[in-house]
Amino acid sequence: MINTYENKKMLVAGNWVEREKTIKVFNPENQELIATVPSASKEDVALAIEEGIKGAEIARKLSTNERMTILNNVVKWIEENQDLFLTTLVNESSKTIREAKKEVKRCIETIKISAEEARRIHGKTIPFDQMEGNENRLGYYMKVPVGLIVAITPFNDPLNLVAHKLGPAIASGNAIILKPSSETPLSALLLARAFKESGLPNEMLSVITGSSREIGEVLVTHEAIRMITFTGGYEAGEDIFSKAKVKKISMELGSNSPCIVLKDADFNLAVNSIVSGAFWAAGQNCLGVQRVYIEEDIFDKFKHELVLKTSFMKVGSKLEETSDMGPLINEKEAIRVERLVESAKECGAECLIGGKRNGTYYLPTVLTNVPPDHEIVTQEIFGPVVIIEPIINLEEGIEKANNVSYGLQAGIFTKNIENAFHAVNTLNYGGVMVNDSSDFRIDAMPFGGMKKSGIGREGVPFTIEEMTETRVVCFKI
Structure with missing residues (x-):
């Protein structure tokens, strides 16, 4: 350096x-x-x-x-x-x-x-x-x-x-x-x-x-x-x-990107993709996964595996090849993320892992039971925080995914082609990634969003x- x-x-x-x-x-x-x-x-x-x-x-x-x-x-x-x-x-x-x-x-x-x-x-x-x-x-x-x-x-x-x-x-x-x-x-x-x-x-x-x-x-x-x-x-x-x-x-x-995980999804693919999509660049990513809606039949299992996979994330020096995540851009941003998470917890959210700051570093954080009208749900976090919630079916997932003012990219995990096309046609986003998280882009594809x-x-x-x-x-x- x-x-x-x-x-x-x-x-x-x-x-x-x-x-x-x-x-x-x-x-x-x-x-x-x-x-x-x-x-x-x-x-x-x-x-x-x-x-x-x-x-x-x-x-x-x-x-x-x-x-x-x-x-x-x-x-x-x-x-x-x-x-x-x-x-x-x-x-x-x-x-x-x-x-x-x-x-x-x-x-x-x-x-x-x-x-x-x-x-x-x-x-x-x-x-x-x-x-x-x-x-x-x-x-x-x-x-x-x-x-x-x-x-x-x-x-x-x-x-x-x-x-x-x-x-x-x-x-x-x-x-x-x-x-x-x-x-x-x-x-x-x-x-x-x-x-x-x-x-x-x-x-x-x-x-x-x-x-x-x-x-x-x-x-x-x-x-x-x-x-x-x-x-x-x-x-x-x-x-x-x-x-x-x-x-x-x-x-x-920017955005507030959702992913929907249905019970027929490739389970390991979905977990790995969402962890990567949520915590890449310390979550300072317009495509970063912020909200995940998981069909209730697999919610508990998914929650367990997501937290386990997150626990393996190595937060450390940027120069170490083994580091998975570095700091936020400055301490002001880290404090902003910390305050958002603490506010959500005060309103009833459960922090499953993470939720701690050390200077400019903020640990990869998974929240659940977050009030749907809380700022951390409705606005862009731009930090290493992901929110998971159960859904009854795809329709509920689409409704919740669309219920924000942003619309850059979204992801859905399913093996059912009809469900995939239904999501493609009803998610109000500039990009819909099927069996990928929202955090996917190549430099030649059209990239941009709807709404805000x-x-x-x-x-x-x-x-x-x-x-x-x-x-x-x-x-x-």
């Missing part, structure tokens, strides 16, 4: 710059200061936008081959510097070494897919002569870049979520200004270095580190910004939406669709 304090620079239109005012970056495991980054001003943002306007014109003129070449060069740079990415990610985030290895691998995959999808941005011919009087017209529609994009990313996947913004933006011929989380800006800056070293024109990318309170409004309200892509909490998303005015907006705003979980879809080809406009061309002969 990095044990020396470092001053990092931010990237403004291809230039690495320092500022007198800085933000401290800590290792969540031990609160060691590992770096500082510049605290950007409104003037920094104005400069990034000014240069980004030029960058959008440069990007628009890049050929498909040029964009693919840049992205393929980025892939090579990451592959050649995987240890640097891995060290950076483990130091600044909650990820264990095994979780970080997977995220670096996924980042490479995301950029690879972006390079491939650059060649698949197609239009389509239009038969204008379908309408009487237009027999002498022919034409087509084409996809064109939106222009200058602002991307805002959270702390929980500080490398691959950034790749999901930068890769598709460059693939589709846009310029982009990224504002990463102040908790985890180092991975984003390192990925920006990969783009810069790979031949990306300077004006096409800025990575602005700073406080959202100071620079956020300038970023989202400026008329030159043609699209905002945001991953974060619902309240922040609502605030951005209210200020953005007329722009394209794509948002992933967001607007639009990510996943590289679908992000490219969001980051382009449709232009109709018609020739009168």
